[in-house]
Amino acid sequence: xxxxxxxxxxxxxxxxxxYGETVYFTLNWIESGExxxxxxxxxxxxxxxxxxxxxxxxxxxxxxxxxxxSYNKEEESLFVQEELAEPRKLFTNKSISxxxxxxxxxLAITVDKSEKDKPFVTSSVKYRFDxxxxxxxxxxxxxxxxxxxxxxxxxxxxVIDVSSNGxxxxxxxxxxxxxxxxxxxxxxxxxxxxYRKVTSGEGKAGTVCVASDGTIAYxxxxxxxxxxASSSLIFPEAGKEVEVGRTSHNKVTTDLFxxxxxxxxxxxxxxxLEGQEGGFVFLYSYxxxxxxxxxxxNRAVRAFHVAGGKVAYVYTSPEKPSVLSFNGEYxxxxxxxxxxxxxxxxxxxxxxLILSSKGSPTVLNVHGGPQMAYGEAYSIEFNFLADNGFxxxxxxxxxxxxxxxxxxxxxxxxxxxEDFQDLMKFMDAAKSIYGLKEEFAITGGSYGGFMTNAAxxxxxxxxxxxxxxxxxxxxxxxxxxxxxxxxxxLESGVKDPWxxxxxxxxxxxxxxxxxxSARTPTMFIHGEEDYRCPIExxxxxxxxxxxxxxxxxxxxxxxxxxxxxxxxxxxxxNDRLARKLEWFRKYMQQ
Numbered sequence: 001x002x003x004x005x006x007x008x009x010x011x012x013x014x015x016x017x018x019y020g021e022t023v024y025f026t027l028n029w030i031e032s033g034e035x036x037x038x039x040x041x042x043x044x045x046x047x048x049x050x051x052x053x054x055x056x057x058x059x060x061x062x063x064x065x066x067x068x069x070s071y072n073k074e075e076e077s078l079f080v081q082e083e084l085a086e087p088r089k090l091f092t093n094k095s096i097s098x099x100x101x102x103x104x105x106x107l108a109i110t111v112d113k114s115e116k117d118k119p120f121v122t123s124s125v126k127y128r129f130d131x132x133x134x135x136x137x138x139x140x141x142x143x144x145x146x147x148x149x150x151x152x153x154x155x156x157x158x159v160i161d162v163s164s165n166g167x168x169x170x171x172x173x174x175x176x177x178x179x180x181x182x183x184x185x186x187x188x189x190x191x192x193x194x195y196r197k198v199t200s201g202e203g204k205a206g207t208v209c210v211a212s213d214g215t216i217a218y219x220x221x222x223x224x225x226x227x228x229a230s231s232s233l234i235f236p237e238a239g240k241e242v243e244v245g246r247t248s249h250n251k252v253t254t255d256l257f258x259x260x261x262x263x264x265x266x267x268x269x270x271x272x273l274e275g276q277e278g279g280f281v282f283l284y285s286y287x288x289x290x291x292x293x294x295x296x297x298n299r300a301v302r303a304f305h306v307a308g309g310k311v312a313y314v315y316t317s318p319e320k321p322s323v324l325s326f327n328g329e330y331x332x333x334x335x336x337x338x339x340x341x342x343x344x345x346x347x348x349x350x351x352x353l354i355l356s357s358k359g360s361p362t363v364l365n366v367h368g369g370p371q372m373a374y375g376e377a378y379s380i381e382f383n384f385l386a387d388n389g390f391x392x393x394x395x396x397x398x399x400x401x402x403x404x405x406x407x408x409x410x411x412x413x414x415x416x417x418e419d420f421q422d423l424m425k426f427m428d429a430a431k432s433i434y435g436l437k438e439e440f441a442i443t444g445g446s447y448g449g450f451m452t453n454a455a456x457x458x459x460x461x462x463x464x465x466x467x468x469x470x471x472x473x474x475x476x477x478x479x480x481x482x483x484x485x486x487x488x489x490l491e492s493g494v495k496d497p498w499x500x501x502x503x504x505x506x507x508x509x510x511x512x513x514x515x516x517s518a519r520t521p522t523m524f525i526h527g528e529e530d531y532r533c534p535i536e537x538x539x540x541x542x543x544x545x546x547x548x549x550x551x552x553x554x555x556x557x558x559x560x561x562x563x564x565x566x567x568x569x570x571x572x573x574n575d576r577l578a579r580k581l582e583w584f585r586k587y588m589q590q
Contacts, residue, residue, distance in 0.1 A: 027039075044328040093113065094137070101166070107143055207273075242291065360390055369401065398422055440463065442456075457515060464588065469530050492509055530564070532562035
């Protein structure tokens with residue numbers, strides 16, 4: 001039997017930075033109920049720790065100095081450590097999400113400190129954001145080594161990314177349509193403090209790069225406001241787009257407590273980026289003519305860096321949570337071996353099974369999004385359930401990312417329809433192929449929570465359910481979610497969510513309108529500071545089930561956002577796994 005505390009005893013690699021024959025990186029872990037991290041270096045054979053405070057991240061080497069960010073609960077600081085000298089503080093603010101070098105200076109995306117006890121007044125539709133809270137301050141671009149630090153780009157928008165080749169600098173931001181998050185790329189005159197837009201049309205542009213020859217590139221699309229749109233490698237000044245993978249990003253979801261990072265790196269005239277194909281995430285190169293796949297299948301690349309032709313990348317696989325590859329491999333969890341996956345294909349759709357035994361009950365998991373995907377990655381929860389005697393089934397129904405834009409669009413206006421039927425077919429196939437018994441539970445978060453609610457209102461096949469950070473009422477969520485006012489409308493195929501026909505469609509798709517048919521014992525798990533799918537979504541379903549005589553439990557986690565299952569408060573994450581296991585054991589025979 002495995003405990004939740006055992007499940008989270010992992011060390012995860014992030015922020016690789018190649019310098020010569022060495023890669024510097026951040027190692028992350030949980031200790032004494034807190035997230036910790038330190039800087040290490042790896043030469044292909046041996047990993048060595050080089051900072052010891054337990055609160056350092058994001059290392060870079062520049063002009064012989066080691067730069068890194070040190071943090072506590074109140075602020076983050078940029079430090080530089082030169083040879084034989086103590087670390088020197090360069091800049092401090094509430095947060096530093098990225099920093100780069102430009103000529104003799106350092107540009108950083110940063111957020112100012114704010115007084116949270118003062119009244120908050122807004123005239124923006126988007127006035128709060130999940131994990132951030134109320135938008136009292138925005139992410140701005142600052143030249144941090146000047147005295148005082150000089151603001152280069154700020155306003156009622158967030159600067160998302162920044163890049164420089166030492167001469168030319170660009171950044172990405174949703175300057176013109178911050179409410180809906182439509183992003184553009186801007187060239188920045190650092191000396192004059194002015195910028196100009198280099199993209200046209202509308203779309204997404206979350207990751208930017210200036211190549212050594214001054215070419216501007218970014219990852220995104222110009223297809224308007226479409227959550228299902230596939231991304232490409234785009235050269236805005238040349239009017240050129242290159243397809244890399246089925247989509248040029250990583251939407252393979254895991255519950256590892258360090259997020260995957262999306263990068264676009266230029267080295268010796270070659271661009272490097274991630275691309276997703278089904279449940280795999282590969283590292284690719286593009287030399288101006290050819291796209292080349294650099295990594296193996298059966299894994300998902302989560303971070304990388306390239307310099308001087310040397311490539312370092314971090315990957316996860318079903319068996320290994322986090323491995324650094326650079327002239328060899330560094331595995332910070334040598335004694336952790338995850339359960340292997342059995343791949344199932346149903347009408348061209350992918351699913352996977354962790355098989356504990358044919359006689360064990362099975363938990364069906366549904367990913368969020370809906371334009372996300374499961375794949376070849378390590379899952380803390382899946383392995384925890386398998387270690388405790390459950391089969392774990394998960395897959396990518398229509399609407400999932402990584403299979404092309406048409407497939408990702410196929411759940412729009414039909415949440416809980418044919419996508420739900422895909423899930424039922426995954427169950428039937430697993431039963432038929434592996435001889436599983438008819439003893440299933442269902443669980444999922446966000447859109448997966450919606451599908452859990454949809455399932456219990458359409459079938460009594462599940463012995464029990466756990467809906468996390470769920471959606472139950474698409475209409476009420478339009479006015480309470482940070483993105484619901486546009487995202488719910490688009491995903492429901494609605495032009496105006498406050499028109500009579502719009503309201504009718506939103507409610508038609510909402511599980512809350514069919515709750516009288518639900519008979520499945522259901523646990524609802526929700527972070528109280530979830531601004532993506534506000535906790536009122538769970539409250540509606542929970543109250544309705546209780547008043548209709550169905551066993552239901554509501555677990556509320558103070559201080560947790562929509563990320564409660566991936567990077568929530570550690571003690572809450574332990575409690576969450578324990579409660580889910582107890583609920584499954586209560587209603588299913590082992």
